[in-house]
Amino acid sequence: MKKHNFSAGPCILPQEVFQKASEAVLNFNNDHLSILEISHRSKPFVDVMEKARSLALELLGLEGKGYKALFLQGGASMQFLMTAYNLLENKAAYLNTGTWSDKAIKEAKLFGELVEVASSKDKNFTYIPKGYNIPTDADYFHCTSNNTIFGTQIKHFPETEVPMVCDMSSDIFSRQLDFSKFDLIYAGAQKNMGPAGTTLVVVKEEILGKVSRTIPSMLDYKVHLGKDSMFNTPAVFPVYVSMLTLEWLKNFGGIAAIEKINEQKSTLLYNEVDRNPLFAGVVATEDRSHMNTTFTLTNDSLSETFDAMCKEAGINGLNGHRSVGGYRASMYNALPVESVQVLVAVMQALEKKA
């Protein structure tokens, strides 16, 4: 049965990417060796790494602007640590918009003074704070562009003189932004970019090398940059599949093209959440994420029926995050519009039935 995969991450990737990835596990590059058994120093894989790095910059419009891309291990959570280790000398400013920001703050506190410029914790992170001030003497400002768990998304980024660091794990490559406003962007691959196991870091080189502490090699961006993201063995297969996914996106027309589809999908679903009396959105309308739609049933007693209907329709991964409950439909780049139509149809069928 065809599945409609709304999983929050790891999540759906393009079907042609699965196909190519599956073939490469048996025979990569027509060399009759598996992608899993070749040296990461072999030319075919060095080419994969270079292509992944340059596609990332190209898709973000950051080529020739002083940025470099890295594919590192450790997940976005390791970046909570590495950003602070590499950039925090005295003081850093953080915007707290949810669990992931919170974790980033906790890690950074080990390295210097932390200023929480604003937080939406007062309303369980159901909105994006606005109108806060960023201290001009901060070493950097850190924010989370899309809050995967709560379903909010920053639509307007602040203007600031200090370097801007952004965790874009759950909405990178999904919408057009002036990415040159950011000095360091990081994103775990496992949403719009690839499978779990690699993390993209895009960094403006000029912001590095300014802290006085000694940085352990594996946590030092300059060390990884100096070795073209091959300081040690990279996660070969996750990087390869990320490269395939970025290639797919480029052929699709890039971020501009996918943004249109993403808007179509989220409009479809939010309209139904609003229209259908059985469902209610969770977060402030203006801050709604185009990637993760969070909603609840207005009548809890219908949850068993709704869950069963979803299952029957082949819908997967609609449960909310363990920490908040409810429902969450994640609609990343590779999710077809058709899957959203199926979900909306189930929501309407529930209304008729109830």
Next chain:
Amino acid sequence: MKKHNFSAGPCILPQEVFQKASEAVLNFNNDHLSILEISHRSKPFVDVMEKARSLALELLGLEGKGYKALFLQGGASMQFLMTAYNLLENKAAYLNTGTWSDKAIKEAKLFGELVEVASSKDKNFTYIPKGYNIPTDADYFHCTSNNTIFGTQIKHFPETEVPMVCDMSSDIFSRQLDFSKFDLIYAGAQKNMGPAGTTLVVVKEEILGKVSRTIPSMLDYKVHLGKDSMFNTPAVFPVYVSMLTLEWLKNFGGIAAIEKINEQKSTLLYNEVDRNPLFAGVVATEDRSHMNTTFTLTNDSLSETFDAMCKEAGINGLNGHRSVGGYRASMYNALPVESVQVLVAVMQALEKKA
């Protein structure tokens, strides 16, 4: 054409593992979803992680002895850092047997006093130092069981009262040892265990929690243990393929059974290196690695011919490490005896030709 893959890592894995891995990229667990698109919190993947962790302990004979297994990101190089971060309060003792030990030492120096108990640097790491003393007031002793680059291997581990930490990246699961002599074992997957992107850490829990510094969450073994190796998104696919490889090894008869085959392969090759006047071994005979056989041509002018003959025979990955040159035949668990026979035949054919 059939390939004989002597790559030093990433390296050959069992063919049936490639087959199953390839299928899982299209349809995992017969759920009609790719292993790449399912949540790491889904029951099927939690089961994979638990199975990988328990198979690792079982194969090492460490079940019920106070050990736990983790599958972490970052590679073995990240363990150079994590071992020191978690265990080094005042002083640590390191045995220097090559590039990897050297890197481990460099990283650990950031955290306390480093005693290099012995080094084989004087002879370019072509032997394993013996008869050294380990200070009894060291927080731990660190060694590298197999030196992938130079082709030496520790056959007898020292007796010591201090906790013993071992980088077994390139010979774990290849030979029988009393693994309970070690307090922490780590190994990048990309040799005997699976594809690049995950690292096994086996740790005796009682040695943790003794340093006074605050350890960042992502570097803290206790944090990862407390979350059953799921503190953050693990490298799903590399962990899955590692689980398949460990399962294969168990069905094969475990370490005892594979050790016999490994001895057969290394005897075959070392005998030919010794017998054949065109080839010479590089390291002290008693310290020869059963995983990585390093050798040179006694007549350099034959290298082009030999390389061409190897290529024609489908031999892959025989070049020595960039830093040392020469040849290196890596004969990990999954390499068939037949591949070594093909290599020996090529060496003999060169002799006839020359």
